[in-house]
Amino acid sequence: MWFFTKKKKAKERISYDIGAYMVVDIHSHLLPGIDDGAPDTDTSLKLINGLTAKGIQKIITSPHVMADIHKNTPETIQQASNILSPVLQASSVNIPFSYGAEYLLDEQFLDKLNNGQILPLFDDHILVETPFLYRPFNLEDHIFQIQAAGYTPVLAHPERYLYMFTEQELFFKVKDLGCKLQMNVLSLTGYYGKSEKDCAKFLLENNLYEYFGSDMHHERHLWNFSEFRVDEETARLLDKNYNQILNRNLL
Numbered sequence: 001m002w003f004f005t006k007k008k009k010a011k012e013r014i015s016y017d018i019g020a021y022m023v024v025d026i027h028s029h030l031l032p033g034i035d036d037g038a039p040d041t042d043t044s045l046k047l048i049n050g051l052t053a054k055g056i057q058k059i060i061t062s063p064h065v066m067a068d069i070h071k072n073t074p075e076t077i078q079q080a081s082n083i084l085s086p087v088l089q090a091s092s093v094n095i096p097f098s099y100g101a102e103y104l105l106d107e108q109f110l111d112k113l114n115n116g117q118i119l120p121l122f123d124d125h126i127l128v129e130t131p132f133l134y135r136p137f138n139l140e141d142h143i144f145q146i147q148a149a150g151y152t153p154v155l156a157h158p159e160r161y162l163y164m165f166t167e168q169e170l171f172f173k174v175k176d177l178g179c180k181l182q183m184n185v186l187s188l189t190g191y192y193g194k195s196e197k198d199c200a201k202f203l204l205e206n207n208l209y210e211y212f213g214s215d216m217h218h219e220r221h222l223w224n225f226s227e228f229r230v231d232e233e234t235a236r237l238l239d240k241n242y243n244q245i246l247n248r249n250l251l
C-alpha cells in the first residue's frame with residue numbers, strides 16, 4: 001500500500017500551471033521606467049503581485065541593456081531599483097527581489113564585458129540575448145569571451161530565434177560550448193507564435209533547457225501567464241525535464 005502511495009505522489013508532480021515549474025523567475029522587466037517593461041512603480045507592483053499570486057517565490061529581474069535603444073548601465077539599473085525598493089517595502093510584497101540584466105550581444109557588449117560593466121543574475125551567470133531574426137556572426141566568440149572573463153552565459157529564449165530553429169544543430173552547439181538555455185514559459189502558450197511554441201517543445205524533447213523565466217514586461221504577459229494551462233502532452237514534457245531545471249535551486 002505504501003508503494004502505491006509513493007507512486008501516486010510522484011505522479012502528482014505533473015502540473016498544468018506553467019508557474020509551478022519555475023518557482024524562481026530569473027528573467028523579467030519589472031524595474032520602473034528603464035526599458036520596455038514596467039513604465040512606473042504601480043505597474044511594477046502589479047506585475048510582481050501577479051507573479052507571486054501564481055506561486056513565484058523569488059524574482060531576479062533583468063532589464064535590457066542594448067547599445068541602441070536601452071542604454072542601461074549598472075548605475076541606471078541600481079537607481080531604478082532604489083526607486084522601487086521603498087514601494088515594495090511599503091506594500092504587501094514579501095518575496096526576495098533582486099536584479100541582474102539582459103545583455104544583447106551587440107557591437108558594444110564586449111566593451112562592457114572588458115570594462116567590468118556587467119551585472120550577473122546570480123553567482124557568475126549572466127543573461128544574454130541575440131537578435132531574433134539573424135545569427136550574430138560572432139556568436140561562438142561571444143560565448144568564449146564571456147567564459148574567459150569568468151562568467152557562465154545563459155542564453156535567453158532560444159526558442160524565439162528563428163534562425164536557430166532553421167539550423168537546429170546550433171542549439172546543440174551552443175550547449176556544447178557551455179551556454180545554458182532559458183525558456184520563456186509564455187512560448188508554450190503560443191503567445192509569440194506557433195514556431196516559437198514548436199521550437200520550445202523541440203528543446204524540451206531534447207532536454208536542452210536548464211532555466212525557465214517569465215520575460216514579464218506588461219499586463220498582457222501577466223494575463224497569459226496567469227490564465228494559461230498547458231496541455232497533457234506539454235505537461236508530460238515539462239515533467240520529463242523537471243529534474244534538470246535549476247530554478248528552484250536558487251531559492
Ligand SMILES: [Fe+2]
Nearest residue numbers: 027028102215
Ligand atoms: Fe527579456
